[in-house]
Amino acid sequence: MAWFKKTGDPETDKTVKIPQGLWVKCSSCKEIVYSKEFIKNLEVCPKCNYHSRIGAYTRINLLVDHESFSETNPNLVSADPLNFVDTISYKERLTISQEKSRLKETVVTGLASIKGIPISLVVMDFSFLGGSMGSAVGEKIVRAVNDAIVNEYPLVIFSSSGGARMQEGIFSLMQMSKISAAIGRLKEHSLPYLSVLTDPTFGGVSASFAMLGDIIIAEPKSLIGFAGARVISQTIKQKLPEHFQEAEFLLSHGLIDMIVDRKDMQKTITSLLIMLINR
Amino acid sequence: MRIYLDFEKPLEEIENKIEELRQTKEAGEDVDSELANLELKVSRLRTKIFSELTPWQRCQVARHPDRPYTLDYINRITDEFIELHGDRAFADDPAIVGGLSKINGQSVMIIGHQKGRSLKERIYRNFGQPNPEGYRKALRLIRLAERFSIPIVTLIDTQGAYPGIGAEERGQSEAIASNLMALSGIQVPIVSIVIGEGGSGGALALAVADRIYMLENSIYSVISPEGCAAILWKVTPGSPNTNLSTAAEALKLTSRDLLSFRIIDDIIREPQGGAHMDHNEAARNIKRVILNSIEELRTYSTEELLENRYNKLTSIGEYTEMDDREMGMA
Numbered sequence: 125m126a127w128f129k130k131t132g133d134p135e136t137d138k139t140v141k142i143p144q145g146l147w148v149k150c151s152s153c154k155e156i157v158y159s160k161e162f163i164k165n166l167e168v169c170p171k172c173n174y175h176s177r178i179g180a181y182t183r184i185n186l187l188v189d190h191e192s193f194s195e196t197n198p199n200l201v202s203a204d205p206l207n208f209v210d211t212i213s214y215k216e217r218l219t220i221s222q223e224k225s226r227l228k229e230t231v232v233t234g235l236a237s238i239k240g241i242p243i244s245l246v247v248m249d250f251s252f253l254g255g256s257m258g259s260a261v262g263e264k265i266v267r268a269v270n271d272a273i274v275n276e277y278p279l280v281i282f283s284s285s286g287g288a289r290m291q292e293g294i295f296s297l298m299q300m301s302k303i304s305a306a307i308g309r310l311k312e313h314s315l316p317y318l319s320v321l322t323d324p325t326f327g328g329v330s331a332s333f334a335m336l337g338d339i340i341i342a343e344p345k346s347l348i349g350f351a352g353a354r355v356i357s358q359t360i361k362q363k364l365p366e367h368f369q370e371a372e373f374l375l376s377h378g379l380i381d382m383i384v385d386r387k388d389m390q391k392t393i394t395s396l397l398i399m400l401i402n403r
Numbered sequence: 404m405r406i407y408l409d410f411e412k413p414l415e416e417i418e419n420k421i422e423e424l425r426q427t428k429e430a431g432e433d434v435d436s437e438l439a440n441l442e443l444k445v446s447r448l449r450t451k452i453f454s455e456l457t458p459w460q461r462c463q464v465a466r467h468p469d470r471p472y473t474l475d476y477i478n479r480i481t482d483e484f485i486e487l488h489g490d491r492a493f494a495d496d497p498a499i500v501g502g503l504s505k506i507n508g509q510s511v512m513i514i515g516h517q518k519g520r521s522l523k524e525r526i527y528r529n530f531g532q533p534n535p536e537g538y539r540k541a542l543r544l545i546r547l548a549e550r551f552s553i554p555i556v557t558l559i560d561t562q563g564a565y566p567g568i569g570a571e572e573r574g575q576s577e578a579i580a581s582n583l584m585a586l587s588g589i590q591v592p593i594v595s596i597v598i599g600e601g602g603s604g605g606a607l608a609l610a611v612a613d614r615i616y617m618l619e620n621s622i623y624s625v626i627s628p629e630g631c632a633a634i635l636w637k638v639t640p641g642s643p644n645t646n647l648s649t650a651a652e653a654l655k656l657t658s659r660d661l662l663s664f665r666i667i668d669d670i671i672r673e674p675q676g677g678a679h680m681d682h683n684e685a686a687r688n689i690k691r692v693i694l695n696s697i698e699e700l701r702t703y704s705t706e707e708l709l710e711n712r713y714n715k716l717t718s719i720g721e722y723t724e725m726d727d728r729e730m731g732m733a
Binding site for chain 1: 654
């Protein structure tokens with residue numbers, strides 16, 4: 125199919141994000157870590173176990189069987205229905221983000237296999253406009269859900285987003301119901317949907333497909349919530365409790381199924397899929 | 404005492420004069436022709452002002468403290484209404500009201516955001532900002548309606564879901580997400596009307612429907628103009644309104660904008676000068692639309708209804724395909 129890129133796309137390897145320099149500073153505990161060690165540790169801080177934000181292609185390479193990923197709809201991008209202009213125009217903002225992140229949109233979708241199990245995979249990348257969800261994100265995810273239904277594959281989504289993309293106004297908001305409707309169809313087909321929440325997952329993304337997983341997994345210490353901490357503390361005019369909205373906070377409040385380290389993610393997803401599919 | 408918004412000030416002057424004349428009339432003076440003159444003048448001026456409202460001014464009308472709220476409409480459009488309470492798990496959220504009703508003899512489940520009018524009531528209603536239990540109560544009533552084949556009407560009027568510690572602890576995101584998914588597959592007709600503020604996910608969680616309408620001066624947006632301005636222009640509360648105007652304009656949040664985007668099905672007219680000027684007339688306009696929509700939606704089979712709703716939901720979005728050259732990628 126013309127939709128699918130050939131496997132072993134050089135772009136995949138090209139966009140692997142490597143921290144600059146010999147040392148990196150953990151953005152959680154501020155500890156200075158030797159770069160090589162940090163990368164070997166899957167960009168997880170060896171001191172505090174904070175799972176840093178990683179690029180979509182890096183994550184795909186860590187997760188799926190070698191050369192099994194074929195990207196779908198790689199060229200689908202958002203239009204500018206509002207002709208939105210703030211300090212610069214939205215069109216310019218998109219171009220700048222595309223050049224800076226080497227991505228065309230927030231979300232990368234495709235078909236892949238994980239330990240031999242075929243899946244429909246969606247991975248969000250926070251480096252593209254804060255992982256914000258606009259029309260392209262909505263359409264690409266709905267198509268990925270449809271790919272899962274047509275092929276009878278499980279769906280796996282890695283979320284990372286600040287929420288709906290303001291520059292597409294009401295169209296962004298409507299992506300929440302659009303994707304949720306599609307997830308509803310997936311569930312009618314009894315196909316598993318695993319939702320993995322990574323740092324950060326907020327707003328329109330958490331309040332739609334991210335929280336609709338049959339099983340919801342989070343990476344350690346990821347910040348997850350509906351409203352941002354700043355908005356909440358301004359509204360209630362109080363200091364927020366320690367570790368508020370961290371993955372561990374959500375686990376203890378019964379909102380997610382489990383917290384899984386990046387190094388164990390592939391194994392956990394594989395086991396869950398095998399239990400759900402091979403009954 | 405009537406509350407005048409900034410741009411209504413010219414009306415206030417004339418209306419005060421009309422009031423004075425009425426008092427002199429009661430005292431026996433003949434002022435009929437002058438009174439008629441001024442009444443015509445004020446009516447023309449009001450029509451003119453309201454036909455030229457900027458998006459930011461419309462936001463102010465949508466939030467007008469005298470604007471009819473969900474229960475004001477329910478009291479006017481139903482033959483009978485029995486409110487139902489609670490999510491059966493944690494609490495009853497007064498920011499969302501819902502219950503069974505009869506409208507012209509037809510059973511209807513009505514659910515809506517509820518704001519308060521007095522300070523005490525505003526606090527009790529949490530300023531119309533629901534907690535998760537509000538959305539879960541709504542979902543319970545939606546499922547109840549589905550089981551008894553009762554059509555659902557939702558009235559939308561919230562600045563957004565409540566951003567609080569408890570809301571996060573009890574899964575605000577999950578509650579909204581579950582409603583979005585459930586409403587997309589509910590097997591009875593759903594009609595949504597934005598009556599005031601359609602504030603982001605907190606509004607959408609009740610507004611996934613077969614037919615979506617907006618009152619003429621209501622707004623519907625992914626973020627409030629205040630929130631948008633705070634992010635894009637670093638505007639803080641209390642700073643001048645120019646950025647709020649710009650933000651309101653940029654967000655394209657008026658009923659006319661949403662109709663032009665075909666996000667909504669139609670605009671419901673408001674009485675001259677806004678719904679707050681005549682609650683009864685606003686309610687009559689809404690009632691007509693509700694009855695017509697339900698009658699029309701009843702002609703579809705359940706399969707058609709769900710297929711149409713699914714297509715309506717999933718066709719929203721403006722996107723395009725770009726090739727590698729456009730991006731300057733080698």
